[in-house]
Amino acid sequence: MTEIRLRLSVRDLTEADLPACGWAGSPKHVRELVHQIRRAEAGEVDYLAVCTPAGLPVAVGGVDYTVRPGAGTLWQLGVLPALQSCGIGTFLIGSAEQRIAARGLTRAELGVEEDNPRARALYERLGYRAFGREPDSWDVETEDGSLRRYETMCTLMRKDLG
Template sequence: MEITVCRSGDVALLDRYMGSPGATSFHARRFARQEAGECTYLVAWLDGRPVGHAEMRWTGCAAPEVTLDCPEIGGLAVWPEELRSRGIGTELIRAAEELARQRGLTTVGIGVGRDNPRAVALYARLGYRPVTDYLDRYAYQDHDGTTRECVEACTFLLRELLPGHLDVRHCSNSSR
């Protein structure tokens, strides 16, 4: 398994193997944000296929309730389901944290749905502590052109980064 920063040619592969709901490509949106310097979009690969992703949002959490000045890990997922619980999600989080360390940052946040106890348990194991509840609002376009507005009850979690040096090979542009 390898983790790399998303390149333009990866978006089509992400759409193919890790599709978004409706007609909106979440991957294209995240790549556009990366191009604008707002995030780093990390992709996990296995045998040349994308199997996971995480968006390190340097701009932090957009919800007004979250007033902390720290980057936020978002868009975390591993697919297909049979590849979960093998450590891929953990490696994506650790890679995102390492990017923050490289920028001299000392805290990282992550938002989690209050109906997602397994993800909450994972983040707690990785050292994230709850700070505040908020509503995550986002929209996407359905296949019939209808815009779907979503509101999710979430908790924002925070982790203090310890000094440490991971092998950041996974954040290079090495070939797969």
Template sequence: MGTIHTGVVKLPLTVRDMTEADLPELACFYPGHVMATMPAELERARTGVVDHLVVCTPAGVPVAKGAVNWDEIPGAGVISTLSVRAELRSIGIGTVLIQASEERMRARGLSRSEIGAEENNPRARALYERLGYVVYGCEPASWDEEKPDGTLGRYETTCTLLRKDL
């Protein structure tokens, strides 16, 4: 059997606004019905009600995406739709995305960030709490989800609500 080599590789990541050119890469980790909404979401970004951010490798390939909604909660930016490519999770990319989102909030003069974590996603909640977010409530949530047969159905869950003073 051959020798197994291990090591650490550090890559500089950049965070920028999502563009139409990113959509083919994002299709790798978003289902088709979500991808169908992306052109409309880019239009919403052009109107200033949301920022869609991507984290990119040095080659410019998006490996994570998230959004900051500016009009959902007065005085706060709301981080949503966070996703990191499955094979790159738990190495700090989500942290980079959240911190970049918080920087944008500060640049707009906001003093609070809010985020929700599905109750069945303890890893997300643990990340948010490590980054200084504090639970303040919970609420029901729902969205369309693709079923195994390809049809859409309504997914219903409960989200833990967290906030952080910036």
């Protein structure tokens, strides 16, 4: 077996990245990332891209600073499916935590769907602990282009960064 190692970097997601992010969600979701890029330009969020040496995003995710005072809330974390379980999500989360700390905040929070035990196990391994539950919902695009409301229950988790 041959092993290949790539040097990955993290930077802000840009509009130029969006055509390469089709794996990150529905076409509607990728189009709406433009709004998150604008929010990042306004300082409300950081929206990160983990990239290969060629600059192609293989993971993306945001940190929202407007959800809870004193915390950065991680959301929309995703890794290119073919590269999951390679440590890229851990790298993305660590980079997001560095952004939170650079703003002088000492807490990272996130919500994980209760039917996603694999993600929850990752967050727990990285030091996140449950502190509550709340429902969440968003519109998803179906194959025929129509929208339907997706509803779920999330476990709220936090990690002290101090």
